[in-house]
Amino acid sequence: MSQPLRGKTAIVTGSSRGIGRAIAEVLAADGASVVVNYVGNRKAADDVVAAISANGGKALAIQADISMPADVRRLFDETESRLGAIDIVVANVGIAVIKPLVEASEADFDLVFGTNAKGTFFTLQEAAKRVRDGGRIIAVSTGGTKMFFTQTALYLGSKGAVEQFVRVLSRELGPRGVTVNALSPGFTDTELLPERDRAVAAGMSPFGRIGAPRDVADVAVFLASDEARWLTGENIQAGGGVA
Known part of the structure; x- marks a missing residue:
């Protein structure tokens, strides 16, 4: 079986479930050694590692709270110590507080922006410092930033910031051959999508x-592959044609 990512090392933040888990599993199936990052649910992360190992892949779980820059640095330190130089980083962590803008508290703002914007910013910063030349950096946003939804100001605002980080960083890392792209899922079968909306x-x-x-x-x-070497600074919509 072809494994185009054999010899590569990847970090996927927030990969103990949902889209992050799926990304980690497919990267491993393509040959990459994958770090499964989690914040609190060690069993879920271990389940992902076990599933990858059962299919012949290589993975390890590392705990880190992405909203804390010191944890982000430790995540990268441990990855380099245990797996070597890093080739691929997928900044996938995201949380949502759904309520009207006028009802959102300062604590709500700090929680959502602290994880989605601040956490992703410092993940991208470490990735920029450590990813090898020719590497791949992917930040997960959302298709919702190009649509109009009520009660999502915090979530969409934080993800809008992520998209701007990507645009800037792609220019800064271009001379090293490192691509930086946003990936924007649409409505996806995860716990973030309420049953009533499906x-x-x-x-x-x-x-x-x-x-x-x-x-x-x-x-x-695909964005992590060599075939995507001519894509950078883009926001790739993965929403099944929802516009």
Whole structure:
């Protein structure tokens, strides 16, 4: 079986479940050694590592709270110590607080922006310092930033910041041959998508369904591949045609 990423090392933040887990599993299936990052659920992360190992892949779990820059640095330190130089970083962590803008508290703001914007910023910063020349950096945003939804100001605002980080960093790392792209999933079968919204979401896609985590993961792994070497600074929509 072809493994185009054999010999590569990848970090996927927030990869104990959902889209992050799917990305970690597909990267490993393509030959990469993968760090499965988690914040609190060690069993879920160990389950991902076990699933990857059962399929012949290589993975290890590392705990780190991405909202804390010191933890981000430790995540990269441990990865380099245990797996060597880093080739691929997928900044996938994301949380949402869904409520009208006028009801959002300072604590809500700090929680969402602290994880989605601040956490991703410092993940991208470490990736920029440590990824080998010719490497790949991918930040997961959301298709929601190009749509109009109520009660999502915090989530979409934080992800909008991520998209601007990507645009700037792609210019800064271009001379090293490092690509930096955003990946924006649409409605996907994860715990972030409320059950009440799923039928409507499916009807918005020409395919008549919501996405599976693997649908998004395959696009992420393409962005991590050599075939994506001419893509940088882009926001790739992986939403099944939802516009």
